[in-house]
Amino acid sequence: MTRFLSPKSAVRGVTSVALVLGAALLLSACSGGGPANDEKSADATTVTITDNHGKVEVPVNPKTVVALDNTSFDTLSAWDVDLAAVPKGVMGSVWPEYTDDEKVIDVGNHREPNLEAIVAAQPDLIIGGYRFGDYYDEIKKQNPQAVVIEIAPREGEDVFAELERQTEILGQIFDREDDAKALNDKLEAAMADAKTAYNGTDTVMAVNTSAGKIGYIAPETGRALGPVFPALGWVPALEVEGGTSNHKGDDISVEAIADSNPDWIVALDRDAAFAVEDREAGSAPATELISNAEALKNVTAVKDGHIVILDANFYLTEGIQAYTELFKQLGTAFSAK
Template sequence: MLKVNFLPRISAMARIVAAAGLLVTGACVPVVPVATASQPAESMPTEVEITHYSGTDMAPVNPETVVVADMAALLSLQDLGVEGIAGMLGLAVPVPDQYAAALDNPDFAELGSVWEPDYEAINALEPDLIIVAGRSSRIYPDMKEIAPTVDLTIWEDFYNKFQEQHRNMGMIFGVEDRVEERLAELDALVQDVSARTEGAGKALILMTTGAEVTAYGPGSRFGFVHDTFGYAAADENLEREATHGDAVSFEYILEMQPDVLFVIDRASAIGAEGEAAAKILDNELVAQTPAWQNGRVVYVDSFAWYIAWTSLPAFFQVVEDIEAGLQ
């Protein structure tokens, strides 16, 4: 497991409705018409208008020097074959081997952290574009003073926004076809799993941090379990805006009688000390739930869910974890 500096967050098809002209939503609008074979290269758009989490901004097309302040965004860009990432803002956390390749670049500039950006170093790079998201959303105003900046944070209406923000990436970096290909592959899996969750029982999403246990429901950070995949919720009344969930007891978990538990081990995801989630939940109260008794407790890929779930590679893993709850 590699330990590097980056900003942790805080994861057939999206049925392609028509031809290429319909693939791009209103989130991305070319400033000039796209060139045809008969048009000179000079008529190709040099900027696109991007509507994102923090507003609407003009972004350069095919930027050559890019600063990224979010691990999930970096993973997606790498997945899409985008080059030109010059540096990242960071925070030390362990990165599992399957995601570490995206960070294997000795030329990445050291740019400080999201909490203490090295503005001098960022300016020295003269970036054409800065990408923020998640925790780095807070520095969007500062980054915008340096270079064109887009905020690719994804939160409510998760699955639609997930697709929209990746199409934003496609427009900016000229990889629209690759984006549609990957979204189609992902949506095939999403639709397959979603078709099998009806009648699969009530799900409860738990996160452990040391000895503390919190829960999430529909509309929350991990609400896609219900909102996108269609699992019935063991509790419809959990706080939707709580970043780290609602604190709950083992008695609560027993009372909810979940048929399936999805468990995120936050300490593992961020490289902190603390008891493993499997040990915390191994008690006589949780053992009385249908989920425990029927072997439907899914200890998910905590890095994918807690750190990088808004990236393409990590959300493929999320789908796999959610499917495991059906077995």
Template sequence: MSKKLSILILTVIMAVLVAACGAGNSNNTNTAPANNTTGAAAENTAANAPAEAAETAELTIKHQYGETKVAKNPEKVVVFDFGVLDSLDKLGVEVTGVPQANIPPYLEKFTDTKYENVGSLKEPDFERISAIQPDLIIISGRQGEAYEELTKLGPTIFMGVDANRYMESFEENMKTLGDIFGKEAEVEQELAAVEQSVADLKAKAEASGKKALIILAQDGNISAYGPGSRFGIIHDVFGFEAVDPDIKVDTHGQSISSEYIVEKNPDYLFVIDRAAVVGGESSAKQTVENELVKGTKAAQEGHIFYLNPNYWYLSGGGLVSVSEMVNEIAATLE
């Protein structure tokens, strides 16, 4: 083989080797950015994971009928309890459906057609609720019998107030709403204000030494309510001594007569006119203030008070309604 041919062959071999090395370096350069892109995607996925988890987070809510898993910040909410409704409104939380029959005047905004009418307090419209496909349904005592059926339509929780521990259960309900809707700080602030107003009222009521009787009037009939009853907050929390501590605790109260009122002779007589909010003949004043009752201390001293049944009978247990109940009783001591 000639010297020139040998040099030529060597030159070709060297060129091939250089080209191969160049190709190898080119592959390595392209691979690195690909790996970096994958790393960035992984970082983004990890960063987004907590946000996605928060959006789909669930809470387990314990209530009178058991435990219910509820999504954090539910969007489609159906509310059957007016106390809960006034609380959500106070906290700036929108709802989807409400029972528009018998809505208290202070919640009149919820009669607007933008809100779905889901029936009445005692008769939910299951078909309408089903069409909503709610993320959460909130009920209280009047819907107790419908609980099982409602659970088939969406997560359902009971948020009624326990008359035996009114303020404790009220505060628990409000904190639950705070947890569900991310309004914990707002709820704490509202509860602190309510607690202070209750403490002020209780101090005045106890200092007055006055004994009170609470009655519900309906179409000529009268029922009495004492400590531990649905209206017993006046005694148990607000500080008025009961003129009769042995009144039977019953949802419908203890049936009484005018003679009973005369016998007990209360200093303060608090009257709730049921007919004024549920229909019927609203004649509480005529029923209560007859010739017999006019001789009692309450009547003689101008201490017969007709409480707002929208707060006391239809609603109650809400941030707005409880505050108004406190204000109403406090005003009787001024």
């Protein structure tokens, strides 16, 4: 609203106009242009994020980064984020730009980690958690100069919402918000397509193969494939009470699988990410193990060729890209029925 001033009120008018303009500028700054919680302004040097432990102030584009969480490596690699130290012992050959670089210090594996390697790197940011979650307090204590965060999917939460949350946080830290949104959009699209491809009635059995044995992956709670059941509305061929997220799957006999007669078998070959000579003794590729099992020869999934084997590196990656490709793979397989 425009105000016309008389000469006698000129001074007061100037003051009023200044107040009005000041208020307008303040309102303008608050209406969508300013940073909200867990966001940053264009020239910010830090951003406040909420990790698995609470709110943390993190440097934007930190100079020296250590990453221990396998679920983050695909994103960090795609965004050309240099890493000072990584756990090469649990990375296989998936990320040679890190594992083959002698300048990148090796933290080892989560069973016997070399935490001193992290200290030697003198990082500004440590992306911990996942297999290294048990060492959170120790890593924080040993690296007081660094910000330590854990952003891997939290237990009991929706895995796919958690992966999107992780990606958003990484996007804020490394100034790649648009790229983060694109990754999340791809996951949601692939999940929607896979759900549409499923007919809603075929029964599904999820298994884990390792060292020549077939393990049971429980719907919802089982490692890797458990969360896919509710996401796609799969009908379980078999539900065993007390299913766990054991990395080798739960013990189950091939006869129990045969008795459940699944229309589909979806398998995580835990040994596939490692070179043939490094496979555990007695191990065989999942397709061979399932197809050649005498007890399974009359199972519908085997007879109809409805066996889906996850990408060989899935056991090592398990991040947003891995699940996006898995949903694409499942959409293609179920559509081709």
